[in-house]
Amino acid sequence: MNRPACSQLFPENFAPVCQLPQSPGAPPKNCIPELRRCVEQLGFVGCNLSPDPSGGYWKDPPLTDRSFYPLYEELVRLDVPAMVHVSSSCNPCFHGTGAHYINGDTTAFMQFLTSDLFKDFPTLRFVIPHGGGAVPYHWGRYRGLALDQKKQTVEEMMKNIFFDTCVYHGPGVEFLTQIVPIDNILFGSEMIGAVRGKDPLTGEYFDDTKRYVDGAKLTSQARNQIFEGNARRVYPRLDARLRKQGK
């Protein structure tokens, strides 16, 4: 029985992105047929890519390994970005949402930084969730590491890497918008986020991430970019879908 998907029930509110059938030890190119099916047949606008299919054991090669190149060729051909997000942690060292998620973000950024990936795929685009893990807070470290290796600058990487706003407090989101170029920040909501409760200091849900963006010191143009403009640029198939709806 085919039940309608969320994006079919509420096509004005949701545009779908797909999971890929990654598996520990399996070559990433195995994911290509599913990516094509979701994008070309079902109208999905992006995909998720896990940097650690082993679930906290980090046994597979980094995202910059040549084994990923056939998948990246397809992402470029379809012109869809990948969100780089791990799955659950099976490793007792790593709490899922409190450690593994954030570590995955930081790890992926550093893999990209030390690679030639964006020379090989100048239009490949990745969205790193949770405000980029530890990256904006350690922006000087990453700028410095990039300058030391003389391969690419962090500023150059901003053609290919974007961050969402899933940082659960006002000062964190404010900081993100002060450090990372506005063009590289995409609003991220949390349907069911890492934290279920309300902040006793504000009486509001921790994972109500829109409030933090609303409260940040931003020009109305910057706010529009974060809420809409950047997503339409980074996800061209979302833009096409919205234009079809007259938006």
Place this chain on the structure above:
Amino acid sequence: MNRPACSQLFPENFAPVCQLPQSPGAPPKNCIPELRRCVEQLGFVGCNLSPDPSGGYWKDPPLTDRSFYPLYEELVRLDVPAMVHVSSSCNPCFHGTGAHYINGDTTAFMQFLTSDLFKDFPTLRFVIPHGGGAVPYHWGRYRGLALDQKKQTVEEMMKNIFFDTCVYHGPGVEFLTQIVPIDNILFGSEMIGAVRGKDPLTGEYFDDTKRYVDGAKLTSQARNQIFEGNARRVYPRLDARLRKQGK
């Protein structure tokens, strides 16, 4: 031949902390004799504790595992804190200073948060380097996760956990001092840090971490706490050593 240590050559500038002989799969209690020797015989004021002796494979139990308890009893008896810092990464997924270091900090904080460790050892103290990894940037996430589990609050953890200032840019250090209680921030210098070069925007070395603290908006009392007062409180044996020098 016994060569003089840095702390013997320059006793007014350096106080030693020790490495522990941790090894993958070896019980942490094996480290107790070396800890005792360094602190009681050689006058060391603290130690380093790695959350991942496997070097990026995270094969050992979390720092909150009962196997660490004999070592923690000794840390408490000697009244010395442990800095929680990983060693090199042997895992190609993790760049050492750009990913593994920062991930280790974030991971350890989350292990502490989900444990009863500070109920069992109310005076045990850990210093988390690199400004706490991703923790201050995601302070709302950690406050919320702690509140959800109803075990301890992040504010309560501040009796036991401290962060250094090794964050390589002014806004990052400023942010740290705005988010984390001043009493929990200890100045950290970098003898040879993660970044070797100078920032072309300022002409100064990225790892000259004192400049960032000097430049932060702080009262003179807060600055004194960060540069000296907190270290003397967290490391009582450092305080005793300084008082012996008439400081």
